[in-house]
Amino acid sequence: MSNINDYIDIVGQDVIDELHIIGNKLHDKTVQNINSTSVGGGVAEILTRMVPLLRQLGVNARWDIIKGNEKFFAITKKIHNALHGVNEDISSEDLEYFLEVNRENIEEISSFEDILFIHDPQPIALVEKKRDIGKNWVWRCHIDFTDPKPDIMNFLKSYIEKYDSAVFSAPAFSKDISIPQILISPSIDPLSDKNKELNQDMIDSVLERFEIDKDRPIVTQISRFDYLKDPVGVIEVYKKVKKYIDIQLILAGGGATDDPEGIKVLEEVRSKAADDRDIHVILLPPSSDIEINALQRGSTVILQKSLKEGFGLTVSESLWKAKPVIASAVGGIPFQIKHKYSGILTHSIDGTSHYLKQLLYEPEYAQKLGVNGKEHIKNNFLITRHIRDYMLLFLSLYHKDDVVYL
Ligand code: UDP
Numbered sequence: 001m002s003n004i005n006d007y008i009d010i011v012g013q014d015v016i017d018e019l020h021i022i023g024n025k026l027h028d029k030t031v032q033n034i035n036s037t038s039v040g041g042g043v044a045e046i047l048t049r050m051v052p053l054l055r056q057l058g059v060n061a062r063w064d065i066i067k068g069n070e071k072f073f074a075i076t077k078k079i080h081n082a083l084h085g086v087n088e089d090i091s092s093e094d095l096e097y098f099l100e101v102n103r104e105n106i107e108e109i110s111s112f113e114d115i116l117f118i119h120d121p122q123p124i125a126l127v128e129k130k131r132d133i134g135k136n137w138v139w140r141c142h143i144d145f146t147d148p149k150p151d152i153m154n155f156l157k158s159y160i161e162k163y164d165s166a167v168f169s170a171p172a173f174s175k176d177i178s179i180p181q182i183l184i185s186p187s188i189d190p191l192s193d194k195n196k197e198l199n200q201d202m203i204d205s206v207l208e209r210f211e212i213d214k215d216r217p218i219v220t221q222i223s224r225f226d227y228l229k230d231p232v233g234v235i236e237v238y239k240k241v242k243k244y245i246d247i248q249l250i251l252a253g254g255g256a257t258d259d260p261e262g263i264k265v266l267e268e269v270r271s272k273a274a275d276d277r278d279i280h281v282i283l284l285p286p287s288s289d290i291e292i293n294a295l296q297r298g299s300t301v302i303l304q305k306s307l308k309e310g311f312g313l314t315v316s317e318s319l320w321k322a323k324p325v326i327a328s329a330v331g332g333i334p335f336q337i338k339h340k341y342s343g344i345l346t347h348s349i350d351g352t353s354h355y356l357k358q359l360l361y362e363p364e365y366a367q368k369l370g371v372n373g374k375e376h377i378k379n380n381f382l383i384t385r386h387i388r389d390y391m392l393l394f395l396s397l398y399h400k401d402d403v404v405y406l
Helices: 004-011 013-025 042-056 070-083 092-108 124-133 150-160 200-209 231-242 262-273 289-298 313-320 349-361 363-380 383-396
Strands: 030-035 060-065 115-119 136-140 165-168 181-183 218-222 248-253 279-283 301-304 325-328 344-346
Touching (some): 004 013, 042 313, 070 150, 124 150, 200 289, 218 231, 301 313, 301 349, 313 325, 349 363
Parallel strands (some): 030 115, 165 181, 218 248, 248 279
16 A cells, blocks of 8 residues: 655645645544445546545544445446436336435444535435434435436435535536535555556566457557447447457456446447457456556557546546547546647547547547656646545534635
């Protein structure tokens, strides 16, 4: 695990000194993070790195995971999709079951600490406990909230408004709700196995292990196998560009324990890839961080063709590696990519194919995008900035009368 002082070389002494000062002010508070999975997806990714670093700064942080069965996660996935604007059939029995599992979890959780930091919709109804115990409750929304289905939004709103405040990842996600809303973007950890520097031998050995030819262009999308990441659309893009340039495609990802749809999507992707030996569909086990790092570093161009995206940590990860990225202009992605400056934003299969060809034909331009992208991530989306924002949020909960919300 990294030491907080290891970040001085990247962000400077002042930034770390400030974190220590803010952390000291929180030394008597315990922050309890609660979400629904320990692996897979961006939330688990961030908490794994964040919790130990907060502790080093003197903040007593802990992380609990709610329990749910297959039925519960099938319902929460439908809720997740509906919040992303997808038509889903969610019955009142589904919602009742969702609440029942939340209530069972309230009984299971051994203690509730000073600050309850609840991530995403799955555990949202734990806030019913607030009636009995008070304390500070913050709901952290990591998902793309631009166009939720109204019924599910109304259902959730009655719970969101029980919280003291809500945190969103992008301004476009803010909602007409009665509690203060705070904008905090996610981040990546430059020292994690997923993002640290790797030597060329390590990169080559991972490419070799997956039978990828390092002498031909490699186009990669790393994502959970999820319809909203549009892996099938990525294959369409590949097929269009393959007519002109002899590229290879990597679609690599695993599942998350709270996402039951993954297997179905993976099967569909495999059937679309059929017997094309230049499409590498790689099912990654959890803790494949070095492999993901190497695949990103070994790629010529990275794609993130999501249809919806909370933030898109894979975009930050790739830009941090100074890679040219072509990504959909959805969710938090335009926050990270300024079109034609720090990457390319697209809206369709045709647009993505067009720019992919251009970046492959113009490697110097592609490289420039990657270099600019890295600088942007360094200035805005590293974990040190994220920790600072969270600690200031926690402090503000104890100084509510002094805080002005816009
Ligand atoms: N990730 C991973 N293994 C996988 C697929 C994804 O570790 O098989 C990581 C990926 O590198 C990134 C995070 O999970 O750090 C995904 O976050 P993102 O915001 O891109 O999407 P989410 O999955 O949260 O929708």
